[in-house]
Amino acid sequence: xxxxxxxxxxxxxxxxxxxxxDQGGFxxxxxxxxxxxxxxQSVHELGVEICMVIGGGNIxxxxxxxxxxxxxxxxxxxxxxxxxMNALAMQSxxxxxxxxxxxxxxxxxxxVAEPYIRRxxxxxxxxxxxxxxxxxxxxxxxxxxTAATLRANxxxxxxxxxxxxxxxxxxxxxxxxxxxxxxxxxxYDDCLQKNLKVxxxxxxxxxxxxxxxxxVFSLDEPGGFKGILAxxxxxxxxxx
Ligand code: UDP
Numbered sequence: 470x471x472x473x474x475x476x477x478x479x480x481x482x483x484x485x486x487x488x489x490x491d492q493g494g495f496x497x498x499x500x501x502x503x504x505x506x507x508x509x510q511s512v513h514e515l516g517v518e519i520c521m522v523i524g525g526g527n528i529x530x531x532x533x534x535x536x537x538x539x540x541x542x543x544x545x546x547x548x549x550x551x552x553x554m555n556a557l558a559m560q561s562x563x564x565x566x567x568x569x570x571x572x573x574x575x576x577x578x579x580x581v582a583e584p585y586i587r588r589x590x591x592x593x594x595x596x597x598x599x600x601x602x603x604x605x606x607x608x609x610x611x612x613x614x615t616a617a618t619l620r621a622n623x624x625x626x627x628x629x630x631x632x633x634x635x636x637x638x639x640x641x642x643x644x645x646x647x648x649x650x651x652x653x654x655x656x657y658d659d660c661l662q663k664n665l666k667v668x669x670x671x672x673x674x675x676x677x678x679x680x681x682x683x684x685v686f687s688l689d690e691p692g693g694f695k696g697i698l699a700x701x702x703x704x705x706x707x708x709x
Contacts, residue, residue, distance in 0.1 A: 474698040478518040478594060480626040481509065482617035485527035485555050487632060487688055496527060497558050505632075506562035508694040509599060513568050517698065518594040520624050521601045522617035523559060525551030531609065545609030549576060552613060556603035557581070563599055570599040575607030575616070587623055594624065614672035622679050629681060630697065631668070632688030637705030638665050654706045667707060676707070683707040 483505065490498030513519055528551035534544030556572045563570045571593050574582035582603055583589070593600050605616040614631075621629045635643050636651065638660075643649040657677035660667045667673065667685060676683055686697045686704040696702040 473515050473695070474512075474517060474700075476517050476627055476698050478520070478624065478626050479512075479698070480520040480522065480617055480621040480624065480629045481632060481694065482522045482614065482629055483524065483632045483688060484613075485524040485551065487634075488523070488555055488558065489527040497555070499558070499562075502558050502562045503565070505688060506559060506566055506568075508688065508692070509563060510566045510568050511692065511695045512698055513597070513599060515695070515698070516597070518597065519599045520594070520620055520626060521556075521559065521599060522605075522613055522620060523552055523555040523601065523603075524613040525549065525555060525605075527551075528554060542609040545611075546576075549604040549607070549609075552605055553578070553582065553603045556601045559601055568599055569597070570601055572601045572603050575602070575604040591624060600624070612669050612672065614668035615675060618668070618672045618675040618681065621681055622675070626681070629676065629683045630694065631683055631685045632694065633685060634687065634689060636687040636690070636703045637685050638667055638707070642666075651703065652705050654708060656709060657707060660707060673707075677709065680709055 488497050488502050490501035492498050525548045529547045531545035531548040535541040560570045560572050572582040573585050573590055575585050577584050590600050602620045605613050617629055639649040639651050641649045657673050660673050684704050684706050687693055697704050
């Protein structure tokens with residue numbers, strides 16, 4: 470294939486809500502899952518090795534459960550299980566497109582997904598299988614943003630691509646303020662100090678300490694993921 474990108478290995482992080490489509494509220498919208506799978510396929514075709522982390526917020530969030538009286542760690546485990554369902558949905562959509570994948574879970578469930586073994590995951594990537602990392606970090610009190618940063622570091626990804634509804638990081642919510650301004654680049658410390666909505670603080674700190682760039686872009690743009698990898702389109706790059 471034509472040299473469209475210099476990236477060799479990347480991690481794509483999407484929230485669970487991204488799989489919900491515009492139906493709103495809850496759950497999985499298969500056409501939306503398929504649309505995102507095609508985005509991943511188009512990058513996979515370039516020969517880029519792809520890791521994925523998908524959130525679980527479309528099904529369950531630990532904080533929401535604990536706010537309603539559920540024990541926090543139990544609620545967090547439920548959230549982690551939600552990410553496994555999303556990972557399986559993405560696996561199914563990708564394999565439907567002929568892209569080989571592995572779902573790799575941080576919580577053992579051998580009938581459903583492989584356990585996480587770093588060297589084995591690296592081998593899958595080398596064989597051009599898309600690795601979908603499920604069940605977050607396997608620990609309560611964390612988020613899938615932290616899981617994404619952790620796995621991206623472990624897999625030696627060159628960057629995390631965070632697909633969102635908007636094409637980058639703004640000084641205020643662009644959905645609510647017409648005069649919101651997008652940053653081209655922003656530092657990790659800016660994100661933390663200005664409390665910019667990129668990822669939670671522990672994820673940003675983990676990225677900063679390992680100089681792992683975070684690229685925030687819109688997944689709603691058709692061809693967006695491939696375009697961003699080729700340096701087209703608008704996005705925000707978080708770096709030191
Ligand atoms: N979660 C957790 N540990 C992790 C990752 C996730 O406990 O390492 C739980 C947590 O309860 C979280 C839920 O799983 O609310 C779903 O993940 P997240 O909120 O990150 O999903 P997203 O917002 O990206 O859809």
